[in-house]
Amino acid sequence: MDYEFSHIGIPTTEDKEWDGFYEPGKIHYTEFDIDEYKIEWVKFDDDSPMPEMIKTLPHVAYLVDNMEKALKGKKMLVETFSPGEGVKVAFIVHNGSPVEFMEIAQ
Structure with a gap:
């Protein structure tokens, strides 16, 4: 399995100039692909259903060619969802992060 670095996501409680809002997860976010260091800032509404680990710890993100293969045998944190057309996202727990x-x- 090939993993291509995409970005790092950093939770914050500060207000920023948000680029978007993902309603189902109650997540405000900045666009990592326009940040020179590939940083995505994320802020969660108080009633966000996302796991505490995602709300409080930074995450690293990788592009994968096949989500099912990438997730096989991994400890799931958030099952696969689609935040936008043509995009699948999932979170796992790796060494406590x-x-x-x-x-x-494509």
């Missing part, structure tokens, strides 16, 4: 996998349709 969240890791995000992203599959983008």
Whole structure:
């Protein structure tokens, strides 16, 4: 399995100039692909259903070619969901930290 670095996500409680809001997860975010260091800032509403680990710990994200293969045998934190058209995302726990996998349709 090949993993290509995508970005690092850093939770914050500060207000920023948000680029978007993911309603189902109640997550405000900045666009990592326009940040020179590939940083995505994330802020969670008080009633966000996301796990505490994602709300409080930074995560590293990787692009994968096949989400099912990437997740096989991994400890799931957040099951696969689609935050936008052609994008699949899932979170696993690796050595006590969240890791995000992203599959983008070609």
